[in-house]
Amino acid sequence: MQLVDNSDTESNPVGRFMVAVGAVVTNPEGKILLIKRSSKLDWQPGLWEIVYGRLAQHEDPQLGLVRELQEELGITVKVGSVLRIWHIYRGHEQTAENELIGITFAATTNQAEITLSDEHESCRWVTPEEALELLEVDGIKEDIDAYRNLQGQAL
Amino acid sequence: MPNRHLTDTVLVQKCFLVREDGKILTVKGSLSDEIWPGAWEFPGGGYEYGEDTSDSLRREVMEETNLTLNSFYPVYMTNVTDPDSWLAQADTTLVICYASRDWTGDFKLSAEHIDFLWESPQELLKHDFAGDAGFFHASLHSYLKLRGDSSQVIQ
Numbered sequence: 223m224q225l226v227d228n229s230d231t232e233s234n235p236v237g238r239f240m241v242a243v244g245a246v247v248t249n250p251e252g253k254i255l256l257i258k259r260s261s262k263l264d265w266q267p268g269l270w271e272i273v274y275g276r277l278a279q280h281e282d283p284q285l286g287l288v289r290e291l292q293e294e295l296g297i298t299v300k301v302g303s304v305l306r307i308w309h310i311y312r313g314h315e316q317t318a319e320n321e322l323i324g325i326t327f328a329a330t331t332n333q334a335e336i337t338l339s340d341e342h343e344s345c346r347w348v349t350p351e352e353a354l355e356l357l358e359v360d361g362i363k364e365d366i367d368a369y370r371n372l373q374g375q376a377l
Numbered sequence: 378m379p380n381r382h383l384t385d386t387v388l389v390q391k392c393f394l395v396r397e398d399g400k401i402l403t404v405k406g407s408l409s410d411e412i413w414p415g416a417w418e419f420p421g422g423g424y425e426y427g428e429d430t431s432d433s434l435r436r437e438v439m440e441e442t443n444l445t446l447n448s449f450y451p452v453y454m455t456n457v458t459d460p461d462s463w464l465a466q467a468d469t470t471l472v473i474c475y476a477s478r479d480w481t482g483d484f485k486l487s488a489e490h491i492d493f494l495w496e497s498p499q500e501l502l503k504h505d506f507a508g509d510a511g512f513f514h515a516s517l518h519s520y521l522k523l524r525g526d527s528s529q530v531i532q
Contacts, residue, residue, distance in 0.1 A: 304451040
């Protein structure tokens, strides 16, 4: 494998980006869990989303995802296939400090009871079609599309 | 809140280019490579700061094969944090393998490689992928599973 040549860090800088993990969580009926952001938040108040969280240094992506879902929703999940890799800048400035690489996975849970944090005001289990109607953020819709493609084996 | 700003993080992306007959492109590294000279591998490479992750994979595949990737999907990801592994050239090395049947152009071997083959997943497993064998075997396994061909998976 030809890996990055880190000996020349000026022309080929070592990444110092943040890493986020997210999940399209489904229940045994195949419904997707959507959560609604609190209307009091500054960023995207009141919008529907799925769970995303940032990894800590040295944290394994799959284990980090399990931790985030436990913290944010109080549920235990089984992590499945990787659905999508994405790249964004947090905030408004496209600087190295704001750079973030995201990994969205499929995940399943048998737990129906969700414990929401202060950041979210409600949650719903919906079909992929209903999810695409409720969601407004393009990246999250792409995650749902990737999940649908995986289910349909349109590979 | 722990510091979620990772340092020394590297992202490496690889791709299975799948032909109409289901055979996958593998390329052989140069004998003058510093690490594992002459090992077989798959097209792809290191993400550079500021790139879109998809554009980065397209760039690497173009550089190494002269082929244009149109669409592709992730099949497997892992991270390497073991400080003894040569893959762990950074604090955290995220390694992702994609697959694509949707590519165009005329294949040309790049100066980075000395040989190539189009082979079935079963044939590919016979080759020497040196230290990447675990990652590539897991990726092939996952690729076949996603396609619903788990009967073909060789453990």
